[in-house]
Amino acid sequence: MEVKCLKNQHEALEKVVEIKGLKKSYENGKIKALDGVDLEIKKGEFVSIIGPSGSGKSTLLNMLGALDLPTEGKINVASYDLTKTKDLNNFRSKEIGFIFQLHNLIPNLTVLENVEIPMYESRLSSKKMHERALKLLDYVGLQEKASRKPTQLSGGERQRVAIARALANNPSIILADEPTGSLDSKTGQMILQRLKEIHEKEKVTLIMVTHDMGVASLAERTIEVLDGKIKA
Numbered sequence: 001m002e003v004k005c006l007k008n009q010h011e012a013l014e015k016v017v018e019i020k021g022l023k024k025s026y027e028n029g030k031i032k033a034l035d036g037v038d039l040e041i042k043k044g045e046f047v048s049i050i051g052p053s054g055s056g057k058s059t060l061l062n063m064l065g066a067l068d069l070p071t072e073g074k075i076n077v078a079s080y081d082l083t084k085t086k087d088l089n090n091f092r093s094k095e096i097g098f099i100f101q102l103h104n105l106i107p108n109l110t111v112l113e114n115v116e117i118p119m120y121e122s123r124l125s126s127k128k129m130h131e132r133a134l135k136l137l138d139y140v141g142l143q144e145k146a147s148r149k150p151t152q153l154s155g156g157e158r159q160r161v162a163i164a165r166a167l168a169n170n171p172s173i174i175l176a177d178e179p180t181g182s183l184d185s186k187t188g189q190m191i192l193q194r195l196k197e198i199h200e201k202e203k204v205t206l207i208m209v210t211h212d213m214g215v216a217s218l219a220e221r222t223i224e225v226l227d228g229k230i231k232a
């Protein structure tokens, strides 16, 4: 009996994502973006999500990062029950690093300031935030461009800033929506290499949406989304 309890506890710790019967609809139920998704992801896994345009991939990723709330169902991420968590900002700033397809950098802030944003909720002094942001920019090879504005960078460079920003709060989970979608294959490869390295070295759980099967195959597991459901 005791052994079983311990085993269950261990398994509970291992799961970083637990989704059951998740539904998300828009326009009073006319659009069913997610239509009953069950999904489990283990801590430290690298999972890719594929599927046709409009199938619900971004909606799923947004649910995982609590950027949006489900219409129905259960969603647990990093032991937070997202339908019951009041302070979702706190959840995001502690656990999640986002990389969006269109990188979403803030145009009137410098590269360095963009990387500092996720640290605002932390208790770091501005000097420490500054140092950490510079270190992260160095990691993606952009330290010398720290004082530029995003518009003064190439697409690949902007995406590297987005990676540095996603790492700033030391997240346990990185959610990446087509991180290489708008890049040429060489730059895309470099970005993927960096992400894979972070996943392997830091044991970060990496969940990445892509429409490219070659990119998807880098992951340990691929999930296919079709019409708001996960294809078995």
Ligand SMILES: Nc1ncnc2c1ncn2[C@@H]1O[C@H](COP(=O)(O)OP(=O)(O)OP(=O)(O)O)[C@@H](O)[C@H]1O
Residues within 6 Å of the ligand: 026, 027, 031, 032, 033, 051, 052, 053, 054, 055, 056, 057, 058, 059, 060
């Ligand atoms: N805010 C919204 N209001 C209404 N419908 C929406 C909204 N967001 C998404 N949808 C719809 O939900 C469905 C799923 O959209 P989603 O963005 O998740 O697709 P996707 O798989 O990421 O597609 P893509 O590969 O083109 O990025 C689509 O039919 C889309 O039009």
Ligand SMILES: [Mg+2]
Residues within 6 Å of the ligand: 057, 058, 059, 177
């Ligand atoms: Mg999408």
